[in-house]
Amino acid sequence: MFSNDTVIHPLGSTSKEREPASYQWPAEGLAAIPDWIYTSEWIYDREMARIFHGKTWNFVALEAEVPHAGDFKRSYVGPTPVVVVRDEAGGVQVFENRCAHRGVEFCRHARGNTTEFVCPYHQWTYDLHGDLQGIPFKRGIKGEADSGMPADFNNKQHGLRKLNVECLHGVVFASFAEAMEPVAQYLGEEVLKDFAVVFKDRKLKILGYYRNELPGNWKLYQENLKDPYHATLLHSFLVTFGLMVAGSKTSMIADPTGRHGTMASRRPDDVSKVVDSNTAKEMRAYRTDLKLADTRFLEFIPEFNSPWTVTMQTIWPNMIVQRELNTLGVRQIVPNGPNSQIMIWTMFGYDTDTPEMTRHRLRQGNLMGPSGFLGLEDNEAIKFLQEGVRRSPSDRGVLKLGGKSEGTGGIISESAIRAMYRSYREVMEL
Amino acid sequence: MKIAGYEQQPVDARLAREARWDVEEFHAAYCQLLDLGDIEQWADFFTTDCLYIITARENAEADLPVGLVYAEGRDMIRDRAFAVRHTQMFAPRYLQHFVSNVLILAVAGNEIRAQSNYQLLQTLVEGPTTLLQAGRYYDTFWRENGRLLIEERRCIYDTTLIANDLVLPV
Ligand SMILES: [Fe+2]
Numbered sequence: 001m002f003s004n005d006t007v008i009h010p011l012g013s014t015s016k017e018r019e020p021a022s023y024q025w026p027a028e029g030l031a032a033i034p035d036w037i038y039t040s041e042w043i044y045d046r047e048m049a050r051i052f053h054g055k056t057w058n059f060v061a062l063e064a065e066v067p068h069a070g071d072f073k074r075s076y077v078g079p080t081p082v083v084v085v086r087d088e089a090g091g092v093q094v095f096e097n098r099c100a101h102r103g104v105e106f107c108r109h110a111r112g113n114t115t116e117f118v119c120p121y122h123q124w125t126y127d128l129h130g131d132l133q134g135i136p137f138k139r140g141i142k143g144e145a146d147s148g149m150p151a152d153f154n155n156k157q158h159g160l161r162k163l164n165v166e167c168l169h170g171v172v173f174a175s176f177a178e179a180m181e182p183v184a185q186y187l188g189e190e191v192l193k194d195f196a197v198v199f200k201d202r203k204l205k206i207l208g209y210y211r212n213e214l215p216g217n218w219k220l221y222q223e224n225l226k227d228p229y230h231a232t233l234l235h236s237f238l239v240t241f242g243l244m245v246a247g248s249k250t251s252m253i254a255d256p257t258g259r260h261g262t263m264a265s266r267r268p269d270d271v272s273k274v275v276d277s278n279t280a281k282e283m284r285a286y287r288t289d290l291k292l293a294d295t296r297f298l299e300f301i302p303e304f305n306s307p308w309t310v311t312m313q314t315i316w317p318n319m320i321v322q323r324e325l326n327t328l329g330v331r332q333i334v335p336n337g338p339n340s341q342i343m344i345w346t347m348f349g350y351d352t353d354t355p356e357m358t359r360h361r362l363r364q365g366n367l368m369g370p371s372g373f374l375g376l377e378d379n380e381a382i383k384f385l386q387e388g389v390r391r392s393p394s395d396r397g398v399l400k401l402g403g404k405s406e407g408t409g410g411i412i413s414e415s416a417i418r419a420m421y422r423s424y425r426e427v428m429e430l
Numbered sequence: 431m432k433i434a435g436y437e438q439q440p441v442d443a444r445l446a447r448e449a450r451w452d453v454e455e456f457h458a459a460y461c462q463l464l465d466l467g468d469i470e471q472w473a474d475f476f477t478t479d480c481l482y483i484i485t486a487r488e489n490a491e492a493d494l495p496v497g498l499v500y501a502e503g504r505d506m507i508r509d510r511a512f513a514v515r516h517t518q519m520f521a522p523r524y525l526q527h528f529v530s531n532v533l534i535l536a537v538a539g540n541e542i543r544a545q546s547n548y549q550l551l552q553t554l555v556e557g558p559t560t561l562l563q564a565g566r567y568y569d570t571f572w573r574e575n576g577r578l579l580i581e582e583r584r585c586i587y588d589t590t591l592i593a594n595d596l597v598l599p600v
Pocket of ligand 1: 224231234235374378
């Protein structure tokens with residue numbers, strides 16, 4: 001069921017909406033999260049302006065999706081539709097999917113190849129750089145007064161709105177802000193390291209897409225992967241098969257700003273050796289009765305220069321990089337109002353993969369996505385959280401695990417979430 | 431959209447009628463089992479070396495191999511059924527399958543190729559009943575001891591944007 005036809009708390013009845021001046025963060029500081037950051041339209045609008053349309057780099061595409069001149073892809077920066085296109089010189093251009101004339105969202109295909117973009121409404125034509133090439137009847141009709149564009153109309157001033165673009169290791173980022181630091185610097189050394197493990201000097205092979213609407217605030221997905229505590233508790237497949245389990249070698253790495261993170265784990269050779277009976281008792285999801293009839297599914301074929309078998313990276317504000325054993329993918333968060341987000345999953349392998357390796361990745365893909373053994377549980381939990389905060393008179397959540405630490409931390413800690421909200425509060429001035 | 435191996439072949443009218451009868455019976459039994467929630471017997475509808483894929487039409491049209499669910503062999507079907515029944519966390523729900531427009535594409539010995547439309551209705555607690563998916567089955571059946579088993583099932587859905595998740599089998 002899509003959130004726009006939900007019967008639970010329909011749109012327009014936002015009981016936690018209040019006067020802007022009264023959005024005061026609770027006195028406990030980062031030990032508490034007020035519900036209104038997930039439910040308020042006013043907060044949402046401010047996030048769009050200050051975060052997604054502000055000084056951030058947003059994931060928009062993988063270069064492998066647009067390999068040839070004229071290849072394009074519909075994408076998003078925040079909730080805003082954009083077009084990503086490979087130009088004739090091999091560069092990547094990103095511009096608003098909004099005709100400069102009347103605002104029509106002109107590009108309707110998810111992907112394709114073209115030599116120009118034509119707005120269907122009045123046939124204004126743009127080149128692969130988003131520059132206005134032609135307007136029908138620009139000079140009007142002969143003999144008709146006040147016909148056509150004024151003589152001083154300059155095509156150069158009426159192109160599509162172009163975004164700042166940078167490609168790093170085959171990943172395309174865009175920003176509405178002009179003065180941005182390079183993406184590598186934006187990510188920071190700690191996060192760049194595991195990002196490079198997946199992308200640097202690799203040619204990707206796109207395996208396909210999943211898309212889902214998730215009826216929860218967009219920040220909940222950023223939190224989810226900065227929350228190793230949940231990973232050891234919610235997901236039977238993670239803990240039982242040692243992908244992320246208390247007792248094994250793990251780390252929740254945050255960049256110095258706290259915006260980005262890497263949840264990293266090294267799978268132990270024998271899970272039962274790291275999970276003692278006390279640890280097992282704490283984890284209901286640790287299921288000794290969960291045994292696979294087909295064990296190929298969770299095999300790990302070493303292919304990375306990294307101490308970790310799993311790295312889940314959150315790149316602020318809209319990207320997840322998934323390296324879960326050999327299943328690889330990126331997720332793009334498209335905020336869709338305070339109570340909803342759209343998630344676009346792009347699954348890939350490498351162009352050097354043998355057909356058997358591709359099939360291995362496809363089999364292992366059952367962990368992820370809206371039907372994945374991990375993916376669907378997160379979608380459910382986030383939906384439940386959103387429903388919980390929308391309708392109760394209680395007004396805050398608790399974030400005390402791991403004390404007051406903020407940043408890189410252990411597995412039973414909410415340190416990385418606190419670091420994210422420290423940075424969030426600065427940008428949002430909350 | 432063209433799915434390789436699922437082109438319409440000339441089929442003898444009598445064979446086509448028989449095959450249609452068997453395929454419709456199969457759909458009814460399969461849907462009945464899943465709709466009533468007996469997911470642990472789901473694997474019994476498949477051959478040992480079956481292939482079962484659920485994917486968006488977007489992927490099928492672009493020839494992208496990913497599966498929302500991708501099971502190679504009946505053991506993977508069993509593993510999924512066990513997980514959904516015993517370990518996965520999700521809100522309670524009912525699913526109803528409606529299958530129609532059965533086309534018999536080919537009949538060769540014990541093998542039948544067929545295409546059918548499906549609709550999946552989902553009901554969540556305190557929610558309306560909603561259309562979760564509109565899609566098509568591309569099936570290869572194998573007749574064994576008078577009974578059809580799925581050798582290959584490709585569930586290709588038009589509903590590209592999934593409403594949160596797809597938990598129960600299609
Ligand atoms: Fe999770």
